Amino acid sequence: QSVLTQPPSVSGTPGQRVTISCSGSYSNIGTNGVNWYQQLPGTAPKLLIYSDNQRPSGVSNRFSGSRSGTSASLAISGLQSEDEADYYCASWDDDLHGLFGGGTYLTVL
Amino acid sequence: QVRLQESGPGLVKPSQTLSLTCKVSGVSISDNEYYWTWIRQLPGKGLQWIGYISHRGSNYYNPSLQGRLDISRDSAKNRFFLSLSSVTAADTALYFCARDRRPYHVQVDVWGKGTMVIVSS
Numbered sequence: 001q002s003v004l005t006q007p008p009s010v011s012g013t014p015g016q017r018v019t020i021s022c023s024g025s026y027s028n029i030g031t032n033g034v035n036w037y038q039q040l041p042g043t044a045p046k047l048l049i050y051s052d053n054q055r056p057s058g059v060s061n062r063f064s065g066s067r068s069g070t071s072a073s074l075a076i077s078g079l080q081s082e083d084e085a086d087y088y089c090a091s092w093d094d095d096l097h098g099l100f101g102g103g104t105y106l107t108v109l
Numbered sequence: 110q111v112r113l114q115e116s117g118p119g120l121v122k123p124s125q126t127l128s129l130t131c132k133v134s135g136v137s138i139s140d141n142e143y144y145w146t147w148i149r150q151l152p153g154k155g156l157q158w159i160g161y162i163s164h165r166g167s168n169y170y171n172p173s174l175q176g177r178l179d180i181s182r183d184s185a186k187n188r189f190f191l192s193l194s195s196v197t198a199a200d201t202a203l204y205f206c207a208r209d210r211r212p213y214h215v216q217v218d219v220w221g222k223g224t225m226v227i228v229s230s
Contacts, residue, residue, distance in 0.1 A: 033214065035216050035217075044205060044222060044223060047218050090158075097172060101155070103154075
């Protein structure tokens with residue numbers, strides 16, 4: 001069981017907005033911020049959001065992130081079929097190690 | 110273009126040591142900006158952060174693997190390594206080497222394709 005808790009799955013229809021939550025504690029999300037990764041089937045993960053709400057160059061502005069206290073959220077607006085993937089949150093823990101959430105599979109209905 | 114490529118045996122016997130190499134091209138692992146990381150993905154499951162070695166050679170490890178784990182590097186050959194001892198079936202996973210661009214944040218911006226390791230007799 002991961003220290004960072006995510007729902008196993010979420011779903012939405014094309015064009016809809018969905019959110020994925022990530023819950024941690026003061027020693028990780030509460031102190032060190034959150035990053036989000038997208039993993040398409042059969043590929044390595046890709047950095048989607050860093051430092052809570054920043055998008056790397058080339059990432060669509062349909063993806064946005066936020067953090068409040070010891071929780072964070074990833075929002076995907078204008079849902080598209082190609083967004084169907086696993087999404088992981090990640091953070092650093094004050095015990096000096098990295099953490100990933102358990103992952104959330106997004107289904108586009 | 111920065112590229113990372115994992116290599117190593119795909120099959121390891123229980124109780125033996127798993128050894129993987131990550132060959133890095135396009136950037137020097139001694140550059141003072143990056144942290145060279147191993148991450149694994151258990152079959153059908155999520156990602157697990159294993160650890161990294163910094164440009165200065167400092168190590169940070171997942172506490173659940175500490176004691177069995179060593180991450181080292183060969184700067185001259187621009188490679189870094191994973192060694193995990195006393196493996197069991199629970200160590201069967203897809204192992205990725207990767208580049209973390211910021212310390213203490215897990216901001217991994219370049220990944221290898223991954224190499225599957227099966228622990229079985």
